[in-house]
Amino acid sequence: MKIVVQVKLMPEAEQAAALRSTLRTVNDLACWVSRVAFARGVPREYELRQHTYAQLKAEGLGAQAAQHVIKKVRDAYTTLHANLRAGHLGKPKSKRRVKAASKPIAFRPEAAQPYDDRCLSWQYDAQTVSIWTMAGRTKNVSFVCSADALKTLRDYRKGESDLIERDRAFYLIATCEVPEAEQYEPDSFIGVDLGIANIATASTGYMAAGRGLNRYRKRQLDLRRKLQKKRTKSAKRRLKARSRREQRHAANQNHIIAKTIVTEAERTSAGISLEELRGIRQRVRLRKPQRVQLHSWAFAQLGDFIVYKARRAGVPLVYVDPAYTSQTCSQCRHVDKRNRVDQGLFICRGCGVVAHADRNASHNIAQRGENVWNAGRESRVPATP
Secondary structure (H helix, E strand, O other): OEEEEEEEEEOOHHHHHHHHHHHHHHHHHHHHHHHHHHHOOOOOHHHHHHHHHHHHHHOOOOHHHHHHHHHHHHHHHHHHHHHHHHOOOOOOOOHHHHHHHOOOOOOOOOOOEEEOOOOEEEEOOOOEEEEEEOOEEEEEEEEEOOHHHHHHHHHHEEEEEEEEEEOOEEEEEEEEEOOOOOOOOOOEEEEEEEOOOEEEEEOOOOEEEOHHHHHHHHHHHHHHHHHHHHOOHHHHHHHHHHOOHHHHHHHHHHHHHHHHHHHHHHHOOEEEEEEOOOOHHHHOOOOHHHHHHHHHOOHHHHHHHHHHHHHHHOOOEEEEOOOOOOOEOOOOOOEOHHHEOOOOEEEOOOOOOEEEHHHHHHHHHHHHHHHHHHHHHOOOOOOOO
């Protein structure tokens, strides 16, 4: 299983200048390669290399760096075409789709640049790296990370690492191949209902309330609005300092919630059943005040955290259809829209059971997960006469 580890570089002034100049140069050249690719109908990587490699070398790039620039451009177009085919950029002839497909892909000056082991070497004991730059090989560039991250790097780092610049600081994002634990046979399933009022509700009784996170987001939104109205230099400086703070806070909360759920499943030898919520932003219709909450909440991120933590722990995981889980009684299976009285209250019109709406939904998700798992285990071999 592939995961990434991020470390922060602590370069000296001369080293930082070399890294910054390198990123600016390779991304400027990537924009040029992108224009060539767009003009020639986005050829395959080998053909694109024939048109651009000599010029990249003449601009001072090393052989490996030139190859990575070409590959980065070709991968960007591959991703764009995949998004177009999947409809992620709108319907045919929509403004967003036409805009994306009618011009070459552009790369930001501080966009990530991939490095392989020929261009980058790690010294774990000294916590330094030796990295290729436009000024030559820059050695003894210090980096900092947690002890766990350093151990993961030492044991499992494999493949490319990306150099990025963010807020005038440099980071290396390294790819690590971590072995997955052997998956066990679950005794039961834990259903996880995801929402906004309650971020996650498990059928075991665990509930991660979203009140605190929603209040934090509202405070951040109000503060951003106030600072944006002022338009002063100090306001812009504060806005820049606070950028991505909400994103980091939400990601930390999602890590805590995911770890709690996976640890409980591992302790009880249970599997995890999740709702398939991909594309929910396109499916649901909300009033304008509710759209900020919906689009601010990391639906996919929490699910992805649960998935990769479950895979590392060997916990079985299945996805189920979320349709009618909030309207179905987990006791008698009666389905009625009126069963869901309000956001937090569920009263079954069939058997009269009263329950918390999210906990009732989590039990339905758990039952569906067990059905999906058992259906996957059923033999398709005809019975012997």
